[in-house]
Amino acid sequence: MEINELKEIAKQIRIDIINEVTSAASGHPGGSLSSVEIATLLYFDIMNIPAPDDPDRDRFVLSKGHASPLLYACLCEKGLFPREELLTFRKLGSHLQGHPDMNKVPGVDMTTGSLGLGIGTAVGMALAGKYDGKKYRVFALLGDGEMQEGSVWEALMAAAHYKLSNLTVFVDNNNLQIDGRVSDVMSIYPIEDKLRAFGFETVVVEDGNDIGALRSAVTDLLSRECPGPRAVVARTTKGKGVSFMEDQAAWHGTAPSREQAEEAIKEIMEG
Amino acid sequence: MAEMKATRDAYGEALTELGRINDKVVVFDADLSGSTKTSVFKKEFPQRHFNAGIAENNMTNMAAGMAACGKIPFISTFAVFGTGRNYDALRSSVCYPKLNVKCVMSHAGLTVGEDGATHEMLEDVALMNALPNMTVIVPADATETRKAVLACADIPGPVYIRVGRAKTEIIYGDDYDFVPGKAHVIRHGSDIAIFAMGIMVAKALQAADILKQEGIDCSVVNVSTIKPLDREAILAEAEGKKGVITCEEHSVMGGLNSVVCQTLSSAGLGVRCVPVAVMDVFGESGTADELLEKHGLTADGIAVKARELYKPH
Missing domain, CATH: 3.40.50.970 (Thiamin diphosphate (ThDP)-binding fold, Pyr/PP domains)
Structure with missing residues (x-):
């Protein structure tokens, strides 16, 4: 897909994210917006998903499950459910739970929400694919704060041990978590050195919200002959695309008011 | 043996x-x-x-x-x-x-x-x-x-x-028909119902033998599926008894005793239900038999509870 087309999709996804959390009056806009380019690239350029239940499809695990508005927006843009349904996000009876439920939403490959768990399930999916000799690939998206969970490192260790070359882990490195800077709360740096030490073929994308740069790096990484798992550390901006949300921990789990949402959408459309 | x-x-x-x-x-x-x-x-x-x-x-x-x-x-x-x-x-x-x-x-x-x-x-x-x-x-x-x-x-x-x-x-032969979700009534009795899980089933059977000689007639039910619980079997076997005993190599909190008591009380069965279980404490080092003895998880331990339930109050 052309970069300009991907940028247009990313815009629509940002608008959907704002609409979802505004309609719900809750949810996590900051970390959804920072990961938009990663998810857009995967869903609309890289992953092969003939049908959401195809056993040979590529799989995506949103280990940072609180970025559910992003995942739902991508699946909606994929045509798996109508756009109106996004406005039921977090409401009683909705398929679109606060955190993704694989049994409720077509296209959600794994139920996530408790940080540090999704990455291990992605390792299990990759292990199953390797064992069965399948061609599918597994992609997981971790938050940088999420890397404080010990279970993340258990999963990374296993991915390298089992030489899961069909697994690629993205880290959304926006350097913010609810209580503040990741580097202040509990530093997980240097992320890329740790990933390499854990056996991951790792690239760093200095602007992970530049979808062109991201695509070049990811395409290059995936084309490498690699005996084990791969990782992409994407430096991003939390709240990207909405200036009053950018790089603000306060927008981790706070929904905008109707007026703020209008302002945000206007800015996204003009951007 | x-x-x-x-x-x-x-x-x-x-x-x-x-x-x-x-x-x-x-x-x-x-x-x-x-x-x-x-x-x-x-x-x-x-x-x-x-x-x-x-x-x-x-x-x-x-x-x-x-x-x-x-x-x-x-x-x-x-x-x-x-x-x-x-x-x-x-x-x-x-x-x-x-x-x-x-x-x-x-x-x-x-x-x-x-x-x-x-x-x-x-x-x-x-x-x-x-x-x-x-x-x-x-x-x-x-x-x-x-x-x-x-x-x-x-x-x-x-x-x-x-x-x-x-x-x-080993208490069962190969002909035993295990059905998930079904409790197995191993023996029927008229006085006391003993519900047991795991290794306590064998001990419940031994206790029933001891008690039989004393004239106390016990049912022994193997509640091997704790969830979904076979409520019908539990209620049927508890009804009309002088008392109910639950036996588990587990804490009294949240195990067999809890689910049996829930079942009995919600059905309005006014029968006493007492536990043979580990009474909300941690274990310790020792041989398996020593520890079971210490916590009363034995045939004798069950028999003591049965006699208490059997005697008129």
């Missing part, structure tokens, strides 16, 4: 038997495959056995991922690590999405013995019972363990099976 066999040994054999007839079955262990007996499966199917290392959370999550790709993963380690350490993974990655992960955990209860309190899991049934979508099975002996392991592959969704380290009495 009855034949003795550890339920974990029966697990290793049954798992291997299942592996031969169901190629979706894969097995995870967390560095304890020699103890949990998944090593028996590994010997025959090395490609289908995955060691997670000492990382129970990740073992559980990997199994969930494999289940999402159509496998039937069995995960095993000691019950203390396989229900406690990984509780969040069991809750969020396995039970909530109702993935087909079978959790067979060994070294449950006091009969771990010498390793002491850190390894004597007495809360596992309580924890697993509290998880929606989880089926909870505590086999009474090696025969029932084999049948439960073979049967659980056909139960959609997560299953917990509790097995033990110590050699314990």
